[in-house]
Amino acid sequence: MGTALVYHEDMMLSRLLWDDPECRIECPERLAAALDGLRQCGLEQRCLRLVAREASEEELGLVHSPEYVALVQRTQALSKEELQVLSGQYDAVYFHQSTFHCARLAAGAALQLVDAVLTGAAHNGLALVRPPGHHSQRAAANGFCVFNNVAIAAEHAKQKHGLHRILIVDWDVHHGQGIQYIFEDDPSVLYFSWHRYEHGHFWPFLQESNVDAVGRGQGRGFTVNLPWNQVGMGNADYLAAFLHTLLPLAFEFNPELVLVSAGFDSAIGDPEGQMRATPECFAHLTQLLQVLANGRVCAVLEGGYHLESLAKSVCMMVQALLGDPVPPLSGPLVPCQSALESIHSVRMTQAPYWMSLQKQDVATMLNPGSHSPDGTPATLLPGGPTCEAAATTLSSFLDPLHLSPIPPIRTAVALTVPDATLPLPPGVLCQEGSAPREETEAWARLHKSLAQDEALDALGKLLYLFDRILDGQVSSGITATPASAAEATLDVAIRRALCHRAQRLFCVALGQLDWPPDLADDRRILWLNIGGKEAAASSMFHISTPLPRTTGGFLSCVLGLVLPLAYGFQPDLVLVALGPAHGLQNPQAALLAAMLRGPAGGRVLALIGEESTPQLASTLARVLHGEAPPNLGPFLMASPEDIQALLHLRAQLEPRWKMLQVAGEAPGSGGSEPAAQSQPTEGPFPAAPSGPPFWVA
Ligand code: Q9C
Numbered sequence: 001m002g003t004a005l006v007y008h009e010d011m012m013l014s015r016l017l018w019d020d021p022e023c024r025i026e027c028p029e030r031l032a033a034a035l036d037g038l039r040q041c042g043l044e045q046r047c048l049r050l051v052a053r054e055a056s057e058e059e060l061g062l063v064h065s066p067e068y069v070a071l072v073q074r075t076q077a078l079s080k081e082e083l084q085v086l087s088g089q090y091d092a093v094y095f096h097q098s099t100f101h102c103a104r105l106a107a108g109a110a111l112q113l114v115d116a117v118l119t120g121a122a123h124n125g126l127a128l129v130r131p132p133g134h135h136s137q138r139a140a141a142n143g144f145c146v147f148n149n150v151a152i153a154a155e156h157a158k159q160k161h162g163l164h165r166i167l168i169v170d171w172d173v174h175h176g177q178g179i180q181y182i183f184e185d186d187p188s189v190l191y192f193s194w195h196r197y198e199h200g201h202f203w204p205f206l207q208e209s210n211v212d213a214v215g216r217g218q219g220r221g222f223t224v225n226l227p228w229n230q231v232g233m234g235n236a237d238y239l240a241a242f243l244h245t246l247l248p249l250a251f252e253f254n255p256e257l258v259l260v261s262a263g264f265d266s267a268i269g270d271p272e273g274q275m276r277a278t279p280e281c282f283a284h285l286t287q288l289l290q291v292l293a294n295g296r297v298c299a300v301l302e303g304g305y306h307l308e309s310l311a312k313s314v315c316m317m318v319q320a321l322l323g324d325p326v327p328p329l330s331g332p333l334v335p336c337q338s339a340l341e342s343i344h345s346v347r348m349t350q351a352p353y354w355m356s357l358q359k360q361d362v363a364t365m366l367n368p369g370s371h372s373p374d375g376t377p378a379t380l381l382p383g384g385p386t387c388e389a390a391a392t393t394l395s396s397f398l399d400p401l402h403l404s405p406i407p408p409i410r411t412a413v414a415l416t417v418p419d420a421t422l423p424l425p426p427g428v429l430c431q432e433g434s435a436p437r438e439e440t441e442a443w444a445r446l447h448k449s450l451a452q453d454e455a456l457d458a459l460g461k462l463l464y465l466f467d468r469i470l471d472g473q474v475s476s477g478i479t480a481t482p483a484s485a486a487e488a489t490l491d492v493a494i495r496r497a498l499c500h501r502a503q504r505l506f507c508v509a510l511g512q513l514d515w516p517p518d519l520a521d522d523r524r525i526l527w528l529n530i531g532g533k534e535a536a537a538s539s540m541f542h543i544s545t546p547l548p549r550t551t552g553g554f555l556s557c558v559l560g561l562v563l564p565l566a567y568g569f570q571p572d573l574v575l576v577a578l579g580p581a582h583g584l585q586n587p588q589a590a591l592l593a594a595m596l597r598g599p600a601g602g603r604v605l606a607l608i609g610e611e612s613t614p615q616l617a618s619t620l621a622r623v624l625h626g627e628a629p630p631n632l633g634p635f636l637m638a639s640p641e642d643i644q645a646l647l648h649l650r651a652q653l654e655p656r657w658k659m660l661q662v663a664g665e666a667p668g669s670g671g672s673e674p675a676a677q678s679q680p681t682e683g684p685f686p687a688a689p690s691g692p693p694f695w696v697a
């Protein structure tokens with residue numbers, strides 16, 4: 001079991017035989033670059049490598065008409081001139097004598113990947129293919145795409161594996177209108193696509209790429225379009241789109257399989273997309289999808305035309321698929337106004353179809369005149385970054401030295417009573433060590449409750465584990481403490497981290513835990529208590545909210561509050577403390593821990609009560625190690641009180657924590673600025689001390 005990588009070198013055979021500036025970018029070197037990147041990072045060798053097979057005629061027929069398949073088959077025998085004439089009958093397409101073979105391998109690779117994942121031969125995987133597929137339609141090639149690889153794989157998963165709910169996430173920068181047409185009336189396939197749209201002024205210039213195309217008949221609400229009306233969208237915009245539009249719907253849909261139309265023309269440097277998301281962003285997007293469908297994520301390459309950016313982004317995605325911790329996102333995580341307008345518009349348009357979006361937006365936030373749902377541009381928009389500007393900033397984002405090193409040990413469990421029966425996944429370390437007695441006792445002097453032997457033993461174990469995390473030997477860990485000493489132990493952990501030059505520490509405290517009062521004004525700590533009596537923020541760094549009682553409420557809290565705060569804060573380290581009476585079910589605790597791996601580059605310490613069941617420790621160890629969290633169970637709508645709490649906190653905290661925003665500012669309160677120039681007006685963080693962050697030392 002592991003990550004499958006499906007590929008066949010023959011897919012490099014097809015190439016453009018005549019001059020055509022539009023088609024030139026879809027070249028064989030794309031695959032070579034992606035594969036070389038994976039080899040150089042040592043990632044290819046860690047995957048289960050599968051040689052792609054050709055899809056059969058019957059399999060192509062799951063989506064395409066027999067006449068169209070026969071027509072593509074005949075291109076094998078055409079002359080260059082005939083190929084060029086035929087190509088001219090489609091929009092942005094070229095044929096080569098090897099196109100039929102390549103396109104059958106591309107579809108076959110997607111099928112093989114889905115088979116490997118659904119039979120349990122692999123957890124997840126990536127098919128590196130060309131030609132791409134998402135523009136291709138029942139009887140037409142389009143936008144470099146010949147057969148619709150992802151659509152064929154989805155239909156196959158339904159028919160051959162009996163699946164009922166498949167999520168397709170299309171993060172390519174173009175609208176996969178081919179996939180949309182194929183499944184528009186099918187409620188068993190939820191299709192999400194974001195795409196460069198510019199109010200209809202970008203290819204493929206379709207009205208049906210807009211937000212108001214939601215599907216037809218039984219399929220209404222199962223097509224979700226998020227059009228970007230400006231170029232220059234970056235990490236914060238993509239992340240906000242996932243947290244506030246895709247993921248709420250995806251959890252409610254509860255897919256059995258996630259297919260990704262993984263185009264990397266939405267990454268920085270790409271000549272088609274003109275967007276600014278860095279390669280690490282795709283690792284985070286992947287991690288966010290891995291909490292769905294028991295981790296069954298099958299990605300199939302679509303676009304991506306800047307070779308270096310493509311290669312780096314593919315590596316980042318595979319790193320996440322393998323379960324490695326991924327580098328934190330760089331840059332200020334502040335979504336731009338245009339992105340927020342698009343996000344708000346999706347939430348409003350889809351709200352009638354999804355419980356998870358109902359009554360969650362304050363309706364008065366947007367002036368309805370400020371965007372145009374009919375697709376007609378209100379004004380001519382300012383252009384994005386020029387190619388030259390992008391090129392100068394690009395090298396710093398693609399520099400391999402930019403990567404923080406991956407700790408040799410991914411997850412360690414430090415419990416005072418090592419339980420031999422604790423079911424731990426292979427690779428998780430059972431830590432025996434403790435901090436020196438004198439050091440432990442010195443810390444224990446801070447609190448009476450740490451005086452008893454049990455608490456002292458637990459503290460020694462925690463300090464030892466914590467130091468391994470802070471010095472970069474271990475990425476994440478779990479430690480237990482007696483309930484009576486939970487608050488004191490957490491207090492020591494916070495102080496220990498601050499001594500170790502942690503610049504920002506995100507503490508998520510569940511149940512009855514309060515924070516150290518003397519650190520109340522220390523902006524190095526962002527404290528969030530889930531389990532308070534009511535929603536309240538005594539400062540921008542001290543927040544409390546009740547524990548929601550329904551799955552829907554819990555998910556809104558995680559996606560709408562915890563993760564926006566966590567990503568916005570950009571912590572060095574996350575502490576998750578399950579205090580007395582925390583009230584979380586194991587799957588909820590697992591989801592929270594799994595999703596908190598993202599913001600701090602995988603540095604997470606979970607603190608649990610000694611009285612917790614071994615199942616809790618084991619479940620947490622598995623997710624911190626990179627396994628998918630268990631299913632939360634049936635979706636129950638958030639209670640009105642839960643929704644109120646979220647709206648209340650959002651209103652209060654948004655001025656500082658911009659990732660909480662789900663709508664653009666009302667006209668007159670700042671207005672729209674070009675995405676590329678969007679900067680926070682005031683940095684949310686204290687000035688960074690000089691010197692490298694602690695994990696580099
Ligand atoms: N400058 C894929 O990424 N040309 N296809 C658009 C706008 C067609 C993209 C021209 C782009 C097709 C799979």
Ligand code: ZN
Nearest residue numbers: 172174265303
């Ligand atoms: Zn594309």
